[in-house]
Amino acid sequence: MDFMHDNLKDGRNFRLFNVIDDFNREALGIEVDFSLPSERVIRPLMQIISWRGKPQVIRCAELGFCHNGPENISSMIQRWTLECGIRFEYIQPGKPQQNAYMERFNRTVRYEWLSQYYWSSIEEVQDFATQWMWSYNHDRPHMALGGFTPKQHLAKAA
Numbered sequence: 001m002d003f004m005h006d007n008l009k010d011g012r013n014f015r016l017f018n019v020i021d022d023f024n025r026e027a028l029g030i031e032v033d034f035s036l037p038s039e040r041v042i043r044p045l046m047q048i049i050s051w052r053g054k055p056q057v058i059r060c061a062e063l064g065f066c067h068n069g070p071e072n073i074s075s076m077i078q079r080w081t082l083e084c085g086i087r088f089e090y091i092q093p094g095k096p097q098q099n100a101y102m103e104r105f106n107r108t109v110r111y112e113w114l115s116q117y118y119w120s121s122i123e124e125v126q127d128f129a130t131q132w133m134w135s136y137n138h139d140r141p142h143m144a145l146g147g148f149t150p151k152q153h154l155a156k157a158a
Helices: 038-052 075-084 096-112 122-138 150-157
Strands: 002-007 013-021 026-033 057-061 087-091
Touching: 002 096, 013 038, 013 096, 013 122, 026 038, 026 122, 026 150, 038 075, 057 096, 075 087, 087 096, 096 122, 122 150
Parallel strands: 057 087
Antiparallel strands: 002 013, 013 026
């Protein structure tokens, strides 16, 4: 999981909370809002777990204050993962390659659509993100997956 940010046309900042599956590079969630406190991070994680199952590990940056925001190191999230039996795996500061799939995904989001438009509202960004995520998972082959889409790769593994 990781966070991104951008601005609406009127200059207000908004954030994106992105979650992917390292195994098949599938985008599991993109949440968009002006603020993403711990409760807003836990809620989509719980939704993902309800339909995908519980992960053994969630990888994220530890020094969220510098790069991703304080949500990552919040005691509420740490308590939630402990209660769920999920291990938090922090990447080392200055070592984004330790979360390479997420960094690659964020770069794709940034260059393919996030920086391409002047967004009018949070709802517009969320709608576009949801549609793009579906296409990313179902229509877009990935060379790292042998030319299969994330959904095809997951089906092959089942």
